[in-house]
Amino acid sequence: MSENFRSLETKFLDKTNRISFKYNGKKYYGYKGDTLASALLSNGVHLIGRSFKYHRPRGIMTCGSEEPNAIVQIGGNSSFTEPNVRATEQEIYEGLEASSQNCWPSVEFDVGGINNFISPIIPAGFYYKTFMWPKKLWYSLYEPAIRMSAGLGKSPTQTDPELYDHNHLHCDVLVVGGGISGVIAASISSDNGNNTVLIDDKSSLGGTTIFQDDENFKINDEKSSVWLNNKIKELENKKNLIIKHRTSLAAYHNYNYLLARENLADHKSLNERSNKLRQRLWKIRAKKVILATGAIERPLIFNNNDRPGIMLANSVKKYIDYFGVRCGNKNIIFTNNDSAYETAISLNKKGINVTIVDIRNSSSSMLVKNAKNAGIKIYWNHTIVDTKGYRRIKSIQIMEISEDGTNVIGDKINLVCDNLSVSGGWTPMVHLFTQSGGKLKFRDSDQVFLPNTAMSDQISIGSCNGDFELDDIIKNTISDCKNFLSSSTTDFDLVKVNCPKQKESKNIWLLPNDKPLGKTKPFLDFQNDSTAKDVKLAMREGFRSIEHVKRYTTTGMGTDQGKLANMHALGIISETAGVKMGSLGTTTFRPPYTPLTFGTIVGRNVGAFFDITRKTPMHDWHENNKAKFENVGQWKRAWYYPKDNESMHQAVQRESKAARDSAGILDASTLGKIDIKGTDASEFLNRVYTNAWSKLGIGKCRYGLMLNEDGMVYDDGVTTRLDDNHYLMTTTTGGAANVLSKLEDYLQTEWPELDVWLTSVTDQYATASVCGPNSKNILKKLFPDVEFNDENFPHMSYKNAEMDGINCRIMRISFTGEHSYEINIESKYGKSLWEKCMEAGKKYNITPYGTETMHLLRAEKGFIIVGQDTDGTMTPIDLQMDWIVSKKKYDFIGKRSLYRSDTMREDRKQLVGLLTDNPKEVLEEGAQIVQDEKKQPIEMLGHVTSSYFSPNLNKSIALAVVRNGKKLKGQKLYVPMKDKTINVTVSDFIFFDSKNERLNA
Amino acid sequence: MFIITCPFCGERDQSEFSAGGEAHIVRPKQPTELSDDEWADFLFMRKNIKGVQFERWNHAHGCRKWFNVIRDTSNDKIHAVYKMGEKPPQK
């Protein structure tokens, strides 16, 4: 492999910049500007991988994003490695390491190659048919075996060290694709005063025209590539044009919202990258979009059309004319149209041996004449029936095609070659157009799908719109852009074009062969190894829809999304089924157009930036005092405060005891707070809560329960009447945002006549809740001017007070059953309030407690937590809270639903208490409850919703929802666990101080 | 990702809004007078049209106002936006 295949110098490479890189551990050289594929080809390396199913040797086939075979793993170490990179797109850099992906143990010797010989038993649907049964073998045998030999690349095992970014971009006109039509469009658009962005996935603009070497393609009497090069230079001076190189469009959504991935570092050596962005995801909103995404060449479908050395003709042309690399020394061109003659002439001009096999009878174009005049041998009306060569093509056999095109006749001719360039015509890249909701039409003359009706303000131009010849491309691009951008004249109006090609092509989706189909291997999808006979088999088995055939045969399901395979699959289906191809439709093209890395998708939203973290003003204090935190929505709440080496259980037991024996303090700042003002505020509360509010005195607090319109409990909390027309509502921590938007909804849509104004003040106030028998003593010390006796400041009332001249609101309310106060202060004083409480409470061993202790204390009292003891299917009646549902009020949200036949059923699940027979045994929350363990199938009555060991009662307690629970009080039920069954008795759910004596203690 | 023209703020990205289901379903003024079936009809029954649909939207990350939108669910084309309490524009 020491032969140098670099035939000539080209201006596209920097010959002064020689680069070394490693491929499969071996060192090679290339030049700055090479892709990994062109550099390998210049070293004579064609074989690059093994196919997915049969492990057949495969080589580089194309020069772009449609590449099905040359898929490599980039990067040597475990954090920088990336699988599924197309060698045809990866630019080489000093120190690049790449390796073949789909071959174990090596690309040269591959045990999976055995599949090739047993391929008759791996037909379409093989995976579905074989690995379905027996099921137990799936995990132990099938999946590991498939994964091992499939070799879909390795994912990185360490955190990605590189940076990714997201950016927004707004423009008047977005041009996608920097080929000749994209360059003309960008020029017209910016000249016309539009803020224009041109994106192109390559390192430089110009598409395929930029390396057009043939003098017969002329624009304004210049060689087309020279003319285009000048136009590209002019673009650099346009003021309102931004050009983004190495940027590929990933998705095109409706309303001209597009996502593009800009590659900033993948072409640079690791040293040059240091701490810079690797990729940027552009979120583009464009007023108008011009798609100039081009077309990709079609392969031809014949027996053994997958050997290394078989490539697409235009790619071979790019390798010689752009990269200066010849793909072989003895070339054969196999075509059904004129465009491959450009490749033949190019090769011939560089003195490379070339022969043409054309399935057409003739072509009278100037291009073909030129080929004949150059002395190139052409076999008209011939097709390839077989190819030879295992690791590299060695020869082909051709035969004449019968008159009706369905058979071959005459003698086989054997032709020796080391490269076969194939052209089956062109497929317009309509992926992005259809992603945006556009509908396609079918053009019979050359069997292509073309953009028809677009859903947003956009046009398709150039070859993605079905113009494949230079004269059509330029003429239509100019007139379409003028119409689309409403410009009357452009610099291009007088352009003259010479194009020596003829449009006629002959299309045979599956070429005829002398052998029966079953004895041949005409590959359709090279990456997924599906053949024409797989598609025919699927159809014999009854599959008709293209979407079904695709999934059954896995055609078009690789990382290339079937860019090469889909049209032929469609063609063969329509031929076999005898229907018109246009009537079949296509498979759905889904984003991303080319694969995106996870890094690009998440951008900066990693680690601490993954989600917003809300912290209370006292958070630092909790942290300094070794609190463990729990996430409640986006809030970080202090969970418990372990002392020394305490376990969670020990800490919670200590905290719970302290709160009832002397004093405890809880950070309640996360509770939702809604400020309600307006002359109809009382009436509003009447409508949204189940109980009555009109008679609540100023300075009083009341607990309220809020339902959904379906009668189910939605939220709860204490609301305080601050003034005549002014209330402060509290909500659950998790429900705050939803409650506010629900209330806004009713105010704006159902009751716009009410004079009520809602403001969220959750973040504006910090709340410290001090509870326990000594809470009053602590408050007295903090607020010496306030009278704390029960007549002046009874339970469920509030007072304004000052702490060091700062206004506070003190509510005497309780969620623990203890005598307790909630002190609200402006957020910025929250930490200082907390510290003053701790200082004042020192004498009483004031103990900070977290959410876990709060839950335990309220469970002792049988207070529910909405969302824990309820789940959106519990009415207040189910919760045995009939006392809070007003019978007098005419209406409130959810009232009518409480009288539906279903909500009135007596055997609904209801809230009850559970006591374990063994008082030390604590139930698991979520455990199922049954009455009769023996009954089959076992009948679930309900489940445990809250469960704790109560240090104050010295026994285990639990809340549960149980079917018909109210009537089961005193009965024995069972909680079956994995290793035992726990016996329980249904009890009252208020376990502690059922007479509420401690509230006033 | 479509664009909605909030009647109070103007053109904004869809991500600023939240959808609120079918529009023009009025909460009955006297729910207690309704039969179970009539109440269930108000409570549960919603259209889910492929095509032009009347919807409620809320500018949740903006002015927080609710308003009505006429949208074609098959292609997200918005035909009209109008305030709460207003009648849909006639076409």
Ligand SMILES: [Zn+2]
């Ligand atoms: Zn708004």
